[in-house]
Amino acid sequence: MRVASKGLIDRSKPVHFSFDGRTYRGFAGDTVASALLANGVTLMGRSFKYHRPRGVMTAGSEEPNALITTGTGARREPNVRATVQEIYDGLVTRSQNAWPSLDVDVMAVNDLAAPFLGAGFYYKTFMWPKRFWEAIYEPVIRKTAGLGALSGESNPDTYERAYAFCDLLVIGAGPTGLMAALTAARAGADVILVDEDSVMGGRLNAESEAVGHQSGALWAAGIVAELAAMDNVRLMPRTTVTGAYDGGMFGALERVNQHTSKRGGGAPLEAFWRISAKHSILAAGALERPVAFQNNDRPGIMTAGAVRAYLNRWGVAPGRRVAVFGNNDDAHRTARDLMAAGVHVVALIDSRAEAEIEGFDGQVITGAVVCNTGGRKALESITVRSEAGEEALQVDCLAVSGGWNPTVHLTCYMNGRPTWREDIQSFVPPPGAIPNMTVAGACNGVFSTHGCLSDGVDAGTAALKALGKKAVAVEVPVAEDADYALVPLWAVAGKGRAWLDFQNDVSVKDIKQAAVENFRSVEHMKRYTTQGMATDQGKNSNVAALAILADATGRGMPETGTTTFRPPYSPVAIAAMGAGAQGHGFAPERHTTSHKRTVERGAPMIEAGLWYRPSYFPKAGETTWRQSCDREVGYVRKAVGVCDVSTLGKIDIQGPDAGKLLDFVYTNMFSTLKVGRVRYGLMLREDGMVMDDGTTARLGEHHFVMTTTTAAAGNVMRHLEFVTQCLHPEWAVSFTSVTEQWAQFAVAGPKARELLNGLLDKEIDNDNWPFMACGDVSIGGVAGRLFRISFSGEHAYEVAVPSRFGAALFDELVKRAEALGGGPYGMEALNVLRIEKGFITHAEIEGRATASDVGMGRMISVKKDCIGKAMAARPGLVDAERPQLIGLKPVSAEGEMTAGAHLFEREAEAVRVNAKGHVSSVGYSPELGRMIGLGFFAAGPTRMGEVVRLVDHLRGVETEVEICHPVFVDPEGERARG
């Protein structure tokens, strides 16, 4: 019910929204929770495990109960707190975790089975039999428990990642934060003030106390207006600081358009900020905790501070007959405010016998507790227990206060452990937990308004000092400065279930049960009971749970300690953190210059790192990829094929010591290579394993171009940087990646030279351009490079031109190849061609293979040191029994082989301990008319011609295969030289 003349809502602006299919009216400034309460709706959700009816408990982001789903279709967003979601025209919301409806939830039967579903229930019940877990238990649990669900559709909304920098970040814009920001801003500091609420002012907007000569809310609005007018201040409402990280970095989630119907276009729904601050002030305030007693979870029971917030900020009376129950003086305000607003306060119940109550002349019951409640979907009555006995009171709302917990979370994200303060019966941040952070106000245990205002000034002044700026005096206005008097009251003794964690349905009994079963450490208790593990992370309940655990284990609070708080402070959508990373934004794509033409030819593209390369080029009439692949292999073996190899890493190396560098990173010698020649090189890691291989060309006395495999280009670059900076900075050598600068194409096959000679401005022959020659060429007037190297074993070249000519050259090469009976070929054909020649790739040199494993042990030069040489000589790495590179072919021409299959001796059982090797690469060889493969087998080179067993347990393949020499085609290498 609305209360006339109360609240900061705009009554001239009605807003319509729906909840569970019914339309409700609220006003601009309402949250879903305040608007529903104003409409008399108190049942807003069902609990996680027992499906108990639950209403709103708080008025902030800590809300455990009132979780709703907003939006429809792909825009559906689950687990939104009704206390945070502002209403706008057309907003669609639904309740969660109830079936068929919130009102009639059949799963509430769980509540009757509660005696069997207590702490550790999952662990105890579903342990056996194992196979039942996947088949029965998990699907059933997932269906019946759990919160809201995603739509399963792709998220169409826009999110953004943003960055900000400041002298001072002030977290929280209550009395403390406002004064801190004002103090720093007036002195000229660059300030960012962040608050999760839509209206800055914190508790001042929820209380009736005055600040200076005006209401707290008006005073706050005045300060906010002053700050907003300053150039050196950025105000960020609707923004939650979610984490504190190294070096003054903070994460923050801004709900940019969650309060509007604006979707899509340029406006992001949410933005995830990284804020870099030289100094920070935490003024996050405090959260009120309830008291545990039997049936303390009925809709209508909420924290005393929330009742005041609904009354003072939103002009809503959460009930017609309200009782207030607390253990501290702060709770009395609720009774006073309600009475002043004309709401009937049935009784003010204070657990302290000596409590003195001022300014309230209704029924006061001291030395008493609420021990039970009645009603089902709404609160109908409470039972008050005192020395005089038990008395039932008819109420529809109960405001409860067990005291306030400082919001210490952020200070714990970098290993800080909060310290217990006996006087306020709660934890406060340890000093210095976050470098360059000052903690002030309620989150540091200062609970009066005046105390917070002056603590804010002090924090702002301290920040200015740390920033080396001069403070200007800021006057602290007059405000309430009452003592915060309380006597601890965590749980009221009684038989029934008294709830602590409302979202996860954890009761006092569960905590005690955990202690009885020896889960006495807080971390164990938490996981055993799931206390504090829901989306609200137990913000209202953790401290009480710890107190009950401390009591049950006979330890004090300091000894019991707290669980570890971790970011984010409140839930952050993955879509916001990963903004821009949906779909094509997930990873950058690298395209070669022939990409467009390749896609036009219908080639399926495969990813190679970030690169996209053609798998094969299909032709009309071909129904399988194998047909295309076999045809393309034929181009290279019989005519000429063209393949874009620009993705190979290319590193241009120059300087007088370039040869020294190459000798040091390659196992073999490069300083002796003649200008105009190319050499194959093998590169090791320092631990002796093969890192990469490739060819390096010497273009001049002090000029080399190294090629790396596509996959290892980045690694090799880092490796060269390490060697030249960390090991030999004295060498006069420079290098840079030129992978993007050159488009490079393989032209391979018996007609390769014929093709090139039609294109080169000056013809080549076998004498002036022999195998492994390289040099500058001119192609239609364009300065390019030509390398006579072969990855197919055929007479082949790689021709390179500056990238801007790549597309044109590719077209020209393909056209000419087709005229000669050839054409373009893709990765599948390239793979078959290299397997037929026994050339290795990263399928073979996958990080565990040594040079001798791949048959290149003799490539480690004895004349010089190189990276990896010392460690490659370790006995274990040169053991003759190590699996070594071999060729494999099936005994029967139809025999199937798969990469990843294991190899066993013919008679051995195909179990792991008997594995003698594995298959690394396979392909179908048109030349041999059967599958062929490369692999590794123990002492393989001594087993030539022997038959072993290939077993692929995963794909159900078993084949008898013959170990053979890894070079299947042209073992003498005549073709490449011809």
Add this chain to the structure above:
Amino acid sequence: MLARPGPDAGEVAWDNYLHLRDNPAGVTEELWQHDGGCGSWLVVTRDTVSHVISKVEMAADVKRAMQAAS
């Protein structure tokens, strides 16, 4: 990592260079690389408990100083 043993330094020296690292709770020196930028290798002095970085030097400068001292 900057003091690479000679080829004949023996197993112990190589094992130490390649595998053995101190893992103190406190101040330690680490090699970092500005991988997304200029490629510089850096010697970073960092406190493993607080994550506070107290010193950053170019690895090439540190290595040159080591070479000059030996």
